[in-house]
Amino acid sequence: MDQLKMMEIIAGALGIETRQVKAAIELMEEGNTIPFIARYRKERTGELDEEQLRSIEERYQYATQLNQRKEEVIRLIDEQGKLTDELRQKIMEAVKLQEVEDLYLPYRPKRKTRASIAREKGLEPLARIMLQVEDQDEIEQSADEFVSEENEVNSREEALQGAMDILAEELSEDAEIRKWVREFTWKTGMLVSKAKDPEVRSVYEMYYEFSEPVHKMPSHRILAVNRGEREEILKVKITVDEEEIHRRLLRWFPIPAHDFLQAVAQDSYKRLIAPSIEIEVRAQMTEQAEEQAIRIFSENLRHLLLQPPVRGKMVLGVDPAYRTGCKWAVVADTGKMLEVGVIYPTPPQEKVEEAKRTVLALLDKYPIEIIAIGNGTASRETEAFIASVIKEAKRSVYYIIVNEAGASVYSASKLAKEEFPDLDAARRSAVSIARRLQDPLAELVKIDPKSVGVGQYQHDVSQKRLSESLTTVVESAVNYVGVDVNTASPALLGYVSGISASVAKNIVKRRDEVGRFQSREELKEVPRLGAKTYEQCIGFLRIHDGVNPLDQTPIHPESYRVADQLLQRLEITKEQIGSDECKEKLKRVDVEKIAAELDCGIPTLRDIIEALLRPGRDPRDELPKPLLRSDVLKLEDLHEGMHLQGTVRNVVDFGAFVDIGLKHDGLVHISKMSEKFVRNPMDIVTVGDIVDVWVINVDVERERVGLSMIPVKREES
Template sequence: MEAHVRFRLIAEELGLKVQQVRAAVELMEEGNTIPFIARYRKERTQELDEEQLRAIKERNRYLIQLQERKAEVIRLIDEQDQLTDELRQKIEQAVKLQEVEDLYRPFRPKRKTRASQARERGLAPLAEFMKQTEREQVVEEEALRYVDAEKGVDTVEAALQGAMDIVAEELADDADIRKWVREFTWDQGVLVSEAKDPEARTVYEMYYDRKEPVKKMPAHRILAVNRGEREEVLKLRVDVEEEPILKQLEKWFPTRPHTYLKEAAADSYKRLIAPSIEREIRAAMTEAAEEQAIHIFSENLRNLLLQPPIRGKKVLGVDPAYRTGCKLAVVDDTGKMLHVGVVYPTPPQNRVEEAKQTVRRLIEEYGVELIAIGNGTASRETEAFIAHLIKEFHRPVYYMIVNEAGASVYSASKLAREEFPDLDAAQRSAVSIARRVQDPLAELVKIEPKAVGVGQYQHDVSQKRLGESLGNVVESVVNHVGVDVNTASPSLLQYVSGISASVAKNIVKHREAIGRYQSREQLSDVPRLGAKTYEQCIGFLRIMDGKHPLDKTPIHPESYPVVEQLLEALESRPEEIGSPVLNDRLRQVNIKEMAARLNCGEPTLRDIVDALLRPGRDPREELPAPVLRSDVLQLEDLREGMQLKGTVRNVVDFGAFVDIGLKNDGLVHISKMSERFVRHPMDVVSVGDVVDVWVIQVDHERERVALSMVPME
């Protein structure tokens, strides 16, 4: 497949222009990263965004693999001297790998089959004869000629059976037949789940006797029954009406089928086609479900990483526990650890007064303004203890419950040991909980993305595919926000466009050697940070109080001359960036006219003006701030109809989990999200959204709360 054909196919599929696809692929082949292309090469791609660029990359890779497989299949069939012009054309015109594999199927080397044994016994001509005549008696008479004890054909019945086996396999290997049966099964099939032991009490009881259309089954239920099958609790099968399929198979014969051909068609379907197609359908269902689960996780992760930082506050992080006590960590407003300790306000020790004195002293001594409590074991008791304690202060002290998913993974990691070699894992966890409040992105990038707890069935999907997708999300968010190169850790820097893990470490080492970076130019002196890497990363790195005022903006140094010309045209100086006078002038700029005057692309100029209007802007600060609490809410306090304010913690296919201040998040089912139809919860809410909810049911035994986002009358 020529490149221009590939680009045309991708453009048609994604609803783009061919020149956009060509430009995107060429830029990627030149070694440019997707964040860089999306931000700094808008003129060449006509403003494609990251999602479109990733889709182009994925489809281009698939079509290249498809072309390579086509060439290999043509070669393999040709080596068998069975390649016809018609077959070559069919293979070359195939647009899916599945079509290519279906066409190759008859020529694929097989293990010994009933049909291959029949061919070895010389029954292939009988099978051909059987297909060409409509009369059973003539077929039986012809079969007499093939009875040969030396060849293992002892009777007429054995000859007929061998011929039928050959016909059955030919039917099963026909690409058009397989395609039709696959599409019919997908359209009409039903996935049936049954219990292996109907008396057993398990979490899969709702699937003990369930039927659901294959093409309509939601992703979360597909992954749930798959897990039940793996755990040997459920039996699964795909049921589909056989009669229409058998009638379609019989149309394959050149003549009106007699009994032997009908038997061969039925055997072909039940023994060869159905089991194979069922595996393919199940695999397709699982693949689609995995893609949906990965999409959900990716979107949730994106919104979690974009949570607004709470800046300028000294924070006390608390990692709750029972027997081993609550680990404490105080960090200053830059995230530097000031103190670690432990108190025992929870059972079995219940040393409440002693814990009060310790925490009170830390709040006063370090000027703590916010307490971050992890939501793990004993968080409810710890929250009650903290809420009671902060009422004694005459100045405002707030607390918030922090999702500590992944904190234990980080605290036991090599990275955490390097950062805090003298602390134990629980103390490191307390530091991480405190820092998550101050800058969620900087702290969460230290954790393997799939451990942050905002997905659905993330352990049941392809871990390679999940890792790729989540890595793309982190890279996208980090580059969208930008990175302060004088405070960033290697964990954060390695997600910046073009920067590898080793270069990220070198940036920090060089910073430690020279002190703070004063300009972006100094980064070109970092070992192994070559010209291409510099070009890719530099626009995403910020120098907040450097020598050059543009170094704290997302404007790429390659555009600095354009900025200078723009400022000159506006009769302004670089020192005026951020001033009301310059901002007024920038708002009055006619982008089209000024771009022509400066010989600059309109998208680039638009981005430059936006960056100059808001230098040093953090896009996360435009999102709703986290909910801070000063009093505890108990499950026993809840009443049906009660209105509460909560923060969305996780969005899944069937609803959203909302933190309302309890140990466990409440669930807003998709049916309770709006008075109008909701296609998917993500159309209504995102992780981090602050929402008003109403209590509709409280299950005290299972400690579950059902919520509604629709006001209750």
């Protein structure tokens, strides 16, 4: 397949123009990153977004791999002297790797099989007779001619069996047959699971007598069944209508199927086709389930990373614990750690009064407005303690429960040790909890994305594929928001378009040695930050209060000429950027006319105007702020019909988990999200959303709460 044809296929699949695909691929091959292409090369790509660009990249890589495999398979078959023009054509026309492998299967080198042994014994001609002669007596008589001590064929039955083995293998290796059986199994098959030992209690009990159509099974159930099978709790198989398959296989034979061919079809399916097709279909189910799980995790992670920062607030971070006490850290509004310590308000020490004096003293010493409590072990007891203490404070103080997933991973990391060499892991964790509230993105990028706790069966999917997808999400979020080059950590800078880990460290090193950057131009002095890296990264790096006000915007320096000319035409100075007068003039610009006059693309000019309207804008600020609390809610306080507000913590295939102020999040099942049918929970909510919910059931023993987003009336007593 030539490159143009490849691009046409990709364009058709994505519903875009071939020229857009061509431009995107050319830009990628020139070494441009996807965030850069999406933001600064809109004219060339026809304004393709990041998702479209990543789809092009993925499909192009697959098509390239497919082409390489086709060439290799054609070469391997040709070396055997078995390549025909018809076979070459079929291979070249294949659009999936699976089709190529099916066509190659008869020519693939094999270990010894029953069929290959039969061929060595000279039984191939008898197999051909079986396919041509309808009279069974004649076939049996012909078989006698192949009985030979020299060929180790000792009887008529052995000869007939060998011939049938040859035909069974040929039938199983027919590409069209395999394709049909695979599709039939996918469309009509049932996945059936049973318990290996029904007496054993486990979390997989709903799958002890379970069946579901293969093509309808949702990802979370596929991954759950896979795990139960791996843990040897479940036995799993796929069942199909074998009679229908048998009828289809008989059509492969050129003559009406006599008893020998009937037996060939049965044996070929049972022994050769069914086991391999079941493996392939199970693999396809798992792959699709993994893709869905990764997609959910990625979407949740993006929304988690883009949670609005709580700016300008000094925060007291608390990492709850029992025996070792609750570690605390006072963190300034800049993210700087001011003081750390430990209190023991929880069992077994229960030094409540001493802990209370410590917290009240901190509230007197520092202008702390919010206390961030981690949601791990002892969180509920710590929350109750903090809620009682702030009632005695001299001013209004609120608290919030912060998801601490991954905080322990960060606190034990090399990065955390470099950042806080004099603190133990637990105290570092308290700092991280406070900073997560102040700037979730800046703090969460320091943690392996797999550890942030917004996934679904993340340990059951391809870890390589998961890491790639989550890294992509973090890169996308960081570049979407932009990074203050004078405050960003190396971890945050490392996700900026084009910047490697070593360049990120060099930026921070230069900042520490020389002082804050005053202009984007100064970044050219950073070691190993070459021209290409500068081009890719600079539009995503912000410099506030620098020498050029444009440096605080997402306008790329390559467009400064256009921005300057636009400002001159509107009689606006750079110092007026962001003023009401500036905004009024910008809103009246005729974009198409000015773009033509300034020799600038319309999308680029549109982006320049948007950046000038809101310089220094952080897109996260437009999202709802997190819910702050001043009193504790207990499970026993809940009753059916109770109306609450909560924060969506995780979205999964079957619903959403909502933090309503308890130790454990409540579940809104997909069926309780709307009065209308909901296909995907993400169509209704995303991580971080503030939602109204109603209690529909409370299981005190299991500490579970069922919630509904559909208003329910409280039952009259």
